[in-house]
Amino acid sequence: MSGDTRKPFPGTDSTAAEAGPDNAGAARLWRDLNEDHTVANGPSSPGGTAPSAAAMLDRRRFLQLAGGSLALAGLAGCSRPPPQTILPYVKTPENMVPGQPLFYASALPLEGYARGVLVETAMGRPTKVEGNPDHPASQGGTDIYAQAAVLELWDPDRSRGILHDGQPATWEALLTALGEHRQRLQSRDGEGLALVTDTVTSPSLAARIQGLLERYPQARWYHPRPAGEAEALAASEVAFGAPLVPRLHLDEAAVVLCLDGDPLGPGPDQVAHARAFSRARHPDAARFLRLYAAEATPSLTGAMAEHRLALRHGQVQVLARHVAHGLGLDAPGPEAPGLPRAWLEAVLQDLRDAGPRALVVAGARQPEAVHRLACASNAHLGGVGTTVDYAPAAAATASPHAGGLAELATALGAQTIDLLLVLDGNPVYQAPADLGLEQAVGQAGTVVHVGLYQDETAAVSTWHVPAAHSLEAWSDLRATDGTASIVQPAIAPLYGGRTPAELLAALEEADPPGAYDMVRGHWREAMAVDDFEAAWQQALRQGVVADTASAARDVALAADWRRGLADPAPASTGLDLVFRPDATVHDGSFANNAWLQELPKPFTRITWENAVLMAPATAKRLGIEDGDVVRVELDGRSLEGPAWRLPGQDPDTLTLSLGYGRRRAGRVGSAIGFDANRLRTAASPWTAGGATLAARGGG
Amino acid sequence: MAQIFRRSADWLLKLVVAGGVLAVVAVALAWRGYVASQPPMGQPVKQPVPFSHKHHVKEVGLDCRYCHTAVETSSYAGIPPTTTCMTCHSQLFRTAPMLAPVRRSLAEGRSLGWNRVHLLADFVYFDHSIHLHQGVGCVTCHGPVDEMQLTYRAEPLTMRWCLECHREPERHLRPREHVFDMDWKPPRDQLSLGRELVARYGIDTSRLADCSVCHR
Structure with missing residues (x-):
């Protein structure tokens, strides 16, 4: 960035020196680098080949077409209006006032966890999603995914019917096929049966899976590991003696240090964290929260930080060690010339002064050691119970029942799986490419996939069953704090969708119960109250099941908390890659949602595709301009995508976002952007070192 | 050179022109009536049940x-649901042929289309x-x-x-x-x-x- 005369990304202390003198103190604000006309290389279209709209259409031609369209539009007035009949209900649903919206409390999953919502329906059709003020993860607010859920529900590209080997089939045919499997499974203790789910927080589904695993002890359950969960549990197991996950209370904190953590970024707790953060930043608040952030690539949290440090992914652990050491814990770190001493001393001073009001947040994509150092620092500072507490993870998948997708690939390769049930998610697309899941799935005898779309996983499945959307299904979910919510449908399934629980029931029983009976039946036992009907109605009305939040555990730092603490990996030569879920289409599950595609991504304002994000200094060094197609190589694998300069990015780091390069997302989401999963490995899914970058054709 | 048109053709021409104008006006009026967004004022609209x-x-x-x-x-x-009709008509005029569509609506669970x-x-x-x-x-x-x-x-x-x-x-x-x-x-x-x-x-x-x- 040297020589440029732009304001640096807010809070980029370390890059301030590189950014050069500010433009004589002038308050010249900019939103991306190309708005600055002092930059010689202006914006160019990706690849420099796409003709611009202006070239195809001159002004005269445009006005001709516009005038013609306008004149022809008048013709619509020359016909009789379509005949209208009024179709009243045969029996009006309860509480329905024609013409008035009706709200139902429900919950929508993100990464498997519940966010409480109120679903607005107009005469029986869901039209809008609002936050549920009574739900801890919503507090009346919603995130972009909840706002876009309505479009997902009505998406005409959703799967509309059961497929068997790509041909339309019936539910009865599937029941027959599953019945044959059932007989074989019963005789062999379930050997050869494998379940794949996403993160499961649904108490009723978890109980059903548990029952299945007890009945079929040889059956296996696989699920992708959500970022940070296993690391947080392992860290707390050593530090506190129990596998727990941290729950942040940003509104109780006076000083927060985020070690690559992004509590304000997308995730099931985003809204709750944002609420707490805004309370802590209110001018009238008792404490005005001060935020430090160290991260390789700009995040929403980094953007809100007063003091932000751009740091390579691996250096974050070095920083965590220095912080822990500086606080008085026995964790000396290696000498790190990359760490600015003044920054570190300021953080330490502030953390020490804040004491129990301080909070250290470990990034979900950082290794276990960072999580453990954060646990130790928080315990040492005395913030446990105030700014953070530790509780068991709400997800049933958090306890290690089986394996992740790597173990699934191994089992598939060994040809030990007869019947593979993919109950949720799209593992064939979402798994790191080195697992080769697309080919491996073919090794299973029969694959049954339940999904909203006929996606990459459906394409390699024997059976595909359309899933019921969360707005049209009976289910239940837990929030990250354990609070359970009943998911109630706002409309009957549009395309005969089924829930994962319904498919499991179909495997277990010849005459499977419906989703409603299963959910209600589960809670009739789980609530264990005298008047179940009243409690059930209350849970539906409120959107939360009373008294289901998990209590925080009393924890104390174990004396041998350093046991087996991994040393930071030596910095690799070449460029680091960091992989992030896309800011709008997430891991690709929202790829076919045009509202989310159209939503500009934070910092870059890119829509409808992803880009190889790099620091301006890196781009300058390699002679790359915005929009140039570049080739990223890592261990013999490569991908091509447009480059984009991102101020605040660490100069040795490239950011690749997931969720693009979908092949079978639908008419909206297919064949746009590049698939970053091609460079990911199961061993290190969130970062990789030693990548090379070259302009296309140059290498 | 002989005249092609006789004197009376003059009248015929005027008649054709006037008729043409009238026809255009009539067609325009008829079209307007046809595309009217409302049924004509004061005239009952045909309904599945002649509700009074x-x-x-x-x-x-x-x-x-x-x-x-x-x-x-x-x-x-709000147009009443079929069940509102049936609050009385499950007891009164139970077999009236006029009310057959109402009974069918309830039996089949299909809306009456008004x-x-x-x-x-x-x-x-x-x-x-x-x-x-x-x-x-x-x-x-x-x-x-x-x-x-x-x-x-x-x-x-x-x-x-x-x-x-x-x-x-x-x-x-x-x-x-x-x-x-x-x-x-x-x-x-x-x-x-x-x-x-x-x-x-x-x-x-x-x-x-x-x-x-x-x-x-």
């Missing part, structure tokens, strides 16, 4: 809100509840429904007609407690009553004829 408001309101004495339940709370007055009598364009925002709360009676817009053997449109529902009242509401208002009263007659000094009601109900007449009141 006169019988149910005047003779039986049902209140409007027995069927049009949402009229006080919603933009839409043809629209009052059709406002989609670009007009209309709310029943606010009109009732500000003292506009049912009869003011819907005419003597209690006299209608078969339901027809009694008022033009044009923009000009709406504006007549929105500009001078005092000419048409009645006390709130009489909005459902089919027999209420305006007093001789309607204007002074109307002005008093405008004040009492807090109607802001200066904004009432703004475009955005109806075209939102």
Whole structure:
């Protein structure tokens, strides 16, 4: 960035020196680098080949077409209006006032966890999603995914019917096929049966899976590991003696240090964290929260930080060690010339002064050691119970029942799986490419996939069953704090969708119960109250099941908390890659949602595709301009995508976002952007070192 | 050289021209009638069941809100569900052939499809509840429904007609407690009553004829 005369990304202390003198103190604000006309290389279209709209259409031609369209539009007035009949209900649903919206409390999953919502329906059709003020993860607010859920529900590209080997089939045919499997499974203790789910927080589904695993002890359950969960549990197991996950209370904190953590970024707790953060930043608040952030690539949290440090992914652990050491814990770190001493001393001073009001947040994509150092620092500072507490993870998948997708690939390769049930998610697309899941799935005898779309996983499945959307299904979910919510449908399934629980029931029983009976039946036992009907109605009305939040555990730092603490990996030569879920289409599950595609991504304002994000200094060094197609190589694998300069990015780091390069997302989401999963490995899914970058054709 | 046309052809030409003009006018009028957005005023609209408001309101004495339940709370007055019909007709006229579609609707769970009598364009925002709360009676817009053997449109529902009242509401208002009263007659000094009601109900007449009141 040297020589440029732009304001640096807010809070980029370390890059301030590189950014050069500010433009004589002038308050010249900019939103991306190309708005600055002092930059010689202006914006160019990706690849420099796409003709611009202006070239195809001159002004005269445009006005001709516009005038013609306008004149022809008048013709619509020359016909009789379509005949209208009024179709009243045969029996009006309860509480329905024609013409008035009706709200139902429900919950929508993100990464498997519940966010409480109120679903607005107009005469029986869901039209809008609002936050549920009574739900801890919503507090009346919603995130972009909840706002876009309505479009997902009505998406005409959703799967509309059961497929068997790509041909339309019936539910009865599937029941027959599953019945044959059932007989074989019963005789062999379930050997050869494998379940794949996403993160499961649904108490009723978890109980059903548990029952299945007890009945079929040889059956296996696989699920992708959500970022940070296993690391947080392992860290707390050593530090506190129990596998727990941290729950942040940003509104109780006076000083927060985020070690690559992004509590304000997308995730099931985003809204709750944002609420707490805004309370802590209110001018009238008792404490005005001060935020430090160290991260390789700009995040929403980094953007809100007063003091932000751009740091390579691996250096974050070095920083965590220095912080822990500086606080008085026995964790000396290696000498790190990359760490600015003044920054570190300021953080330490502030953390020490804040004491129990301080909070250290470990990034979900950082290794276990960072999580453990954060646990130790928080315990040492005395913030446990105030700014953070530790509780068991709400997800049933958090306890290690089986394996992740790597173990699934191994089992598939060994040809030990007869019947593979993919109950949720799209593992064939979402798994790191080195697992080769697309080919491996073919090794299973029969694959049954339940999904909203006929996606990459459906394409390699024997059976595909359309899933019921969360707005049209009976289910239940837990929030990250354990609070359970009943998911109630706002409309009957549009395309005969089924829930994962319904498919499991179909495997277990010849005459499977419906989703409603299963959910209600589960809670009739789980609530264990005298008047179940009243409690059930209350849970539906409120959107939360009373008294289901998990209590925080009393924890104390174990004396041998350093046991087996991994040393930071030596910095690799070449460029680091960091992989992030896309800011709008997430891991690709929202790829076919045009509202989310159209939503500009934070910092870059890119829509409808992803880009190889790099620091301006890196781009300058390699002679790359915005929009140039570049080739990223890592261990013999490569991908091509447009480059984009991102101020605040660490100069040795490239950011690749997931969720693009979908092949079978639908008419909206297919064949746009590049698939970053091609460079990911199961061993290190969130970062990789030693990548090379070259302009296309140059290498 | 002989004349091609005789003298009388002059008349024929005039007749053809006049006929052509008339034909164009007639076709235009017929077309306009054909594409009219509303069924003709004063003519009953054909319905699946020849429902008589006169019988149910005047003779039986049902209140409007027995069927049009949402009229006080919603933009839409509400057409009764089949079950409302069956509250009485499960006991009365149980075998009347006229009511066969109603029984079939309940048995098959299919809606009765009523043809629209009052059709406002989609670009007009209309709310029943606010009109009732500000003292506009049912009869003011819907005419003597209690006299209608078969339901027809009694008022033009044009923009000009709406504006007549929105500009001078005092000419048409009645006390709130009489909005459902089919027999209420305006007093001789309607204007002074109307002005008093405008004040009492807090109607802001200066904004009432703004475009955005109806075209939102």
